[in-house]
Amino acid sequence: MSASLELIRQQEAQLLVSTYDRVPVLFERGEGVHLFDCDGRRYVDFLSGIGVNALGHGHPAISAAITAQAGRLIHVSNLFYHEHQARLAAKLAALSGLDRAFFCNSGTEAWECALKLARAYARSAKKNGAKPKAKLLVMDNSFHGRTLGSLATTGNKKYRAPFAPMLPGVTFVRFNDVADLEAKFDDSVCAIGLETVQGEGGVLPASREFLTRARVLTRESGALLLLDEIQCGLGRTGAMFAYQHYGVTPDVVTVAKPLAAGLPLGAVLATHDVAAAFKPGMHGTTFGGGPLACAAAIAFLGELAKPEMLEHIRETGAYFKEQLLALKARHAEIVDVRGMGLMLAAELRSAEQAKSTVAAALTRGGDGYVINRTHDTVLRFLPPYIIAREHVDGLIAVLDDLLSGGNANA
Numbered sequence: 330m331s332a333s334l335e336l337i338r339q340q341e342a343q344l345l346v347s348t349y350d351r352v353p354v355l356f357e358r359g360e361g362v363h364l365f366d367c368d369g370r371r372y373v374d375f376l377s378g379i380g381v382n383a384l385g386h387g388h389p390a391i392s393a394a395i396t397a398q399a400g401r402l403i404h405v406s407n408l409f410y411h412e413h414q415a416r417l418a419a420k421l422a423a424l425s426g427l428d429r430a431f432f433c434n435s436g437t438e439a440w441e442c443a444l445k446l447a448r449a450y451a452r453s454a455k456k457n458g459a460k461p462k463a464k465l466l467v468m469d470n471s472f473h474g475r476t477l478g479s480l481a482t483t484g485n486k487k488y489r490a491p492f493a494p495m496l497p498g499v500t501f502v503r504f505n506d507v508a509d510l511e512a513k514f515d516d517s518v519c520a521i522g523l524e525t526v527q528g529e530g531g532v533l534p535a536s537r538e539f540l541t542r543a544r545v546l547t548r549e550s551g552a553l554l555l556l557d558e559i560q561c562g563l564g565r566t567g568a569m570f571a572y573q574h575y576g577v578t579p580d581v582v583t584v585a586k587p588l589a590a591g592l593p594l595g596a597v598l599a600t601h602d603v604a605a606a607f608k609p610g611m612h613g614t615t616f617g618g619g620p621l622a623c624a625a626a627i628a629f630l631g632e633l634a635k636p637e638m639l640e641h642i643r644e645t646g647a648y649f650k651e652q653l654l655a656l657k658a659r660h661a662e663i664v665d666v667r668g669m670g671l672m673l674a675a676e677l678r679s680a681e682q683a684k685s686t687v688a689a690a691l692t693r694g695g696d697g698y699v700i701n702r703t704h705d706t707v708l709r710f711l712p713p714y715i716i717a718r719e720h721v722d723g724l725i726a727v728l729d730d731l732l733s734g735g736n737a738n739a
């Protein structure tokens with residue numbers, strides 16, 4: 330380990346709240362799909378900072394937008410107007426089929442806002458004298474973020490338990506189990522909330538039947554369908570929004586990770602009717618939707634709107650998935666391959682094997698490969714949208730070697 334990394338490691342161990350178990354790599358710069366560490370070693374990025382750097386590193390359109398805006402205006406607060414929020418909202422509305430946007434700074438904040446919107450909408454829609462609907466139906470194995478509301482709706486006891494008691498009125502449904510959804514749905518439900526493709530839970534797409542049923546149940550009863558596309562939205566799956574693969578439109582969708590191509594920005598998109606449940610003063614944020622992040626997001630959506638971009642994601646994703654399936658056919662250690670577009674996963678037989686594969690891909694000789702393990706046994710791939718077949722071939726060769734027991738000192 331280099332001396333500068335070792336020093337930073339020691340300082341962080343003394344000075345930071347110990348929430349992260351970091352991988353011992355000190356990245357210094359990035360270029361396209363590559364990252365470089367403090368020793369000048371090159372890595373191919375198959376994670377994009379957990380789905381954030383969707384155009385890779387140092388993309389000229391993003392750098393130019395950030396540089397220009399940083400010199401003009403970085404922050405004004407939401408007390409005033411600036412030129413970018415309405416422009417960005419218009420683009421997001423056109424892409425999503427929804428009408429209005431609220432901007433915040435992160436995924437969990439976007440989901441918090443969606444939950445608040447569901448409760449407020451139910452209250453505003455209730456008949457005189459009736460009790461407002463308040464029950465939230467959310468999914469086992471889901472992930473919505475770390476703040477208390479999002480955490481209360483996250484279907485993983487390990488994350489919730491240390492912080493109990495949780496927000497009341499939350500019921501968990503088995504993901505993709507239509508009978509369980511129907512059994513738990515009733516008139517007191519104000520919203521069904523789910524990730525269209527579960528990300529942290531191991532890259533599990535909602536089934537067509539399940540998502541369609543959730544849409545019908547909510548529509549019939551006046552409850553809302555909230556979709557969390559913080560990880561799977563904005564091109565990741567080869568559609569602008571993952572729900573577009575299903576022909577379903579939610580009442581509310583949340584986006585964040587890739588939205589500002591690396592700067593923190595989240596958004597909640599809702600129909601006019603639902604958005605009207607919030608009146609001035611009911612919700613807000615100091616930083617959310619600032620000029621700098623919005624300028625970056627407009628540049629990002631400009632790139633994403635180029636017709637070849639989604640096509641490239643679909644084609645490269647399909648090629649990548651084929652290669653993973655071929656790898657599965659050669660290695661019994663891989664028990665499943667799944668995902669859509671450039672949100673893919675290979676589930677391994679054991680957690681140890683997944684852990685050692687991720688570590689070895691990173692530290693082997695030659696280019697390192699940055700991949701990630703989620704849900705213990707799942708290798709997750711969230712490469713930048715600009716990844717090419719040759720990079721996929723490189724990764725597949727490394728995985729092939731590692732799964733054959735090679736230490737891959739190529």
Ligand SMILES: *Cc1c(COP(=O)(O)O)cnc(C)c1O
Nearest residue numbers: 435436437472473474528559560
């Ligand atoms: C990452 C993620 C979140 C939380 O986003 P943060 O920006 O880390 O708060 C919420 N939902 C999903 C589906 C995510 O992938």
